Amino acid sequence: MLVYVNSFLFEPERGPDQIIQLVARWVSRRSRSSVDAQRLAVGIRELRLRDGSTLTSRTTLLADNCRAYPFWFSARLSHPDDKTSGRRWTTEIGLCQKAVDGPVECSLLLKTDEVSARVTAPIQVTRPKLVEQLILSCNPLGRTPGLKVKQLTQESAPAFLHEVERAERTYPIAILSAKPDEGYPVDPERLRSILVGLADVVCIPADEDTFAIEDAVSRRFMAFGGAIKIVFPGRQGERGHFYENVRLDPEDISEFLADGRSIESEVLAAITHRTNLPLSWQHISPEKVAQAALRAQLIRTIQQSKTNEHSQQLDEYIALLAEADRELKAKDDELSSLQSDYQAKDDETRSLAADVANLKYALSGIQSNDGEPDSLTEVIGPLRENIVAVLDGSPSLQQVVALISALYADRIVFLESSRSSVKESDRGGFRLGDKAFELLKKLATDYWQQLADGKGEQYAKSAFGHNAYSNNEGNALSVEGRRRRTFSYRGRDFVMEKHLKHGVKDSLAETLRIHFEWVAAEKKIIIGHCGKHLDF
Template sequence: MLIYCSSFNFEPEGGPQKIVDCIAKWAGTRSEKKTQIDGQRLADGIRELRLKDGSIISSRTTKTDGEFVYPYLFSAQLSHPDNIVSGRRWITEIGLRQEQQNHTIECTILLKTDEVSPRVTAAITVTRPKLIEHLVKKCNPSWDTPGVRLKTLDEDSAKSFLAEIEREQRRNPIVLISPDRDGKYLVTPERVRSLLVGVANVVVVPPFTDTYKIEEIVERRYGAWGGAVNIIFQPRLGDRGMFCESILLKPTEISSLSEKKGKVESEILAIVTHRTNLPYSWKHISLEVVAQAKLRNQLTKSIALGKENEDAKEYVALLSEADRELRIKDEQILSLQSQIESKEVTCNRLESDISGLKHALNGRQSSDVDTEGFEALKPLRSSLLALINKNQNLEQSLLLIKTLFPERVTILESAQNSANESDKNGFKYGDRAFDLLIKFATEYWQALVDGEGDQKAKDIFGRSGFAQNEGSALSTDGKRRRTFHYRGRNIIMEKHLKIGVKDSSAETLRVLFEWFSDESKLVIGHCGKHLDF
């Protein structure tokens, strides 16, 4: 399983050997049974070296007889058993490429696991090799390396922050960390930065910053407030303009993850690398890539020597054919990668269009409400007067909830129809029904958003006011009566609020609903009499 992959550009004093020495030192001191590994020997290539703790280190190089051949390639691989999970090995690969002497050195790092069989199913905590921390400190990463230092978002930098988010050439995600109301961070910004160096930039909002001013400049979906963490991915260009997808970790989610040490930072790293691992893995300089490059060099050299020897023409032809086939395979691989990237760009564009349409639709709906003018306020005015006089009916209660909490509650037409039918039959408990519905849209909705689930429902509605299901097997007709159409799907709704047990539309109420966590929304399908089982 691919866990982590990244790419750096280094400019160390001492050239590639400086990086190889850091790799040798890290590999030798990684475990309790420390082993000294000769950096020069590692740089010259080691077929397989077994260390005292069961680790195995190998390396490949394009150097010939100790002399650098450019472009110079090097790769090292360290594998070791998992200290806890039997049957799992961790494999770290480091690759180097330098086009010419004294040029910048590209360094790719890949971390993966290898399991002996599908029976090894223990969960994996996403991390990155500690080697990266040593390389960043010792080998002088280039100026444009993301995550080398924390950045700040305040009132003065808000405009430049927004410009960086929407910069078309941006290739690295941005992780925005905000403090809570007490000025404390729910995650450690420096720890997050250390994990994401080379992969993403980490930006912090200083404690007690005027976030209202920032929000005036930065779109709300790009912000983070009250201890939240927002992960903002690279910009995508769709038919409706630029769009940046983001994933917001709310304070409640972070607090839940914080119960396990290091889990929050690991989750942030996992979210980021889920998007970045694949493109970085295509560029990774593995043992096989170095071996192929060395074979290519040998082929080229052999062909050149063969051309000088009349007796070797037949062998030259064979070598040339082998070289041609290798180049064709390389071109095919590049073509397939290009196709995958093209497909991904298309998917990203379509996702951007969908998001843009959603925002446009929300704006249109808001506009429609605004243009209806005073006529639209008449039913709401009647409902408010009924509430004040404590004689509101079910239909008026639903209208108030729909108006006050449109982002939290959706009321289907079937619910409005059933409420109207109960009102016609003289429903008696309008006040009690409204009390249930207001708790439903406030306390209960917040409990679900906070991940507390239905365990708090009985505390909110009372033991007789809520049921998670019908409590008995439903007939086919019973299921049909409780099936409602929402966003192109048929949804069976068994959760319900309740008043009374009599078979009477005037004295009994059932509010059937379902929670859609991806929208943070409660959807009511029925609000009326008890439905037959």
């Protein structure tokens, strides 16, 4: 299984020899053995090391160990998994320098091989530690992504948008947002060192106005409240330009940590899932170096034969060598064509997948970033049940919230905190589902319309009457009570004193409080709590 593939362009001071020496030191430390860099550079058929690993290398050096150009080199280290029996890890490092003093292309590949389908232990995606050493020592060219952590601010937003939409961009961008008083979900510098060469890392400072940044770059290129968003290069589909993205919400991140998985590993896995295959086609493998050596030998033999006197029989051998060289080139062209066809089909498939997602979004009325259903049945079934329950006059609070979310997705946002309080009330035997629907429907229609028309709070609150609506909690609110009514939305904290109310008992079953805030910039009502009475 492919775990990690990457490719770099370096300008090391001592050329390919400097990289080969770093490889030799890395293998020596990894295997607790002594590996001679000079021996590695001229080629090793097979070397068994102290820890049970095996090292091989290939090169295109001439018979007198002189270097011809283009120069090719590849090394392969294979070793058993320390914890999982039946699994073997292989790391390959390949180099190509086309001319003296030219940049050195360096590719790395990490993969596993299992003896059978019974080896099912999960793999934590990682990158070889050698990558970090190469970046520090070998002068990567400036166009290498991930060489430094970048900042997304109001000032840099136009430049960021230009970079995201740049047609020549070939790498993903990982966008980190921060939670107030908690910071980023993963250390940005640590994530950058893991993704270097594969993706850029962009951080949104906690004190930035995320609403203003969103206005500049659009919501699809933003992350909020401790979420991570990965934006892949744009693709041209039949319905226009689209950008695949992967979003890791704070809930996902908490789940990863609870399962003992690292966040940077999950981000790397999401990226390599899309980059491994195309990068593996460019990888400088031992087989590719062996083919380059064979081709170089064929060319030298053909050239030498043209300068020497020889027999007719030798002419026939030379013709065969020339034909073999032409066949190798034809196979390379054929393989390149197949890879291009595959990439085109993959682009088409992803474009169609985006179209399907957009159609599901339109049919369901559910915001795409809140999760997309797998089929229309998955949307219609629960929606039908919720409507029937409301018409019967006996819906649960969860059914009411689900129905309002579907019908008014463009007006109402239920935060995760509100959904948790909804579940708590239902577990406590909530019996006011019809009243909850009445209040939430008025909130999403009459109240919302008044504010959307710019008429202000005084006009809007008349939708509920005096007893059902309260603009604040008065002077009775303690510091702790204020904290209970503070909810985070897109990186901003809102103290939600405005609330709808029904019932006065200290009862999950017979009392309802809906705390909310109007966000004028989005023309949306954000609900932070929907359930029991909150203590003052």
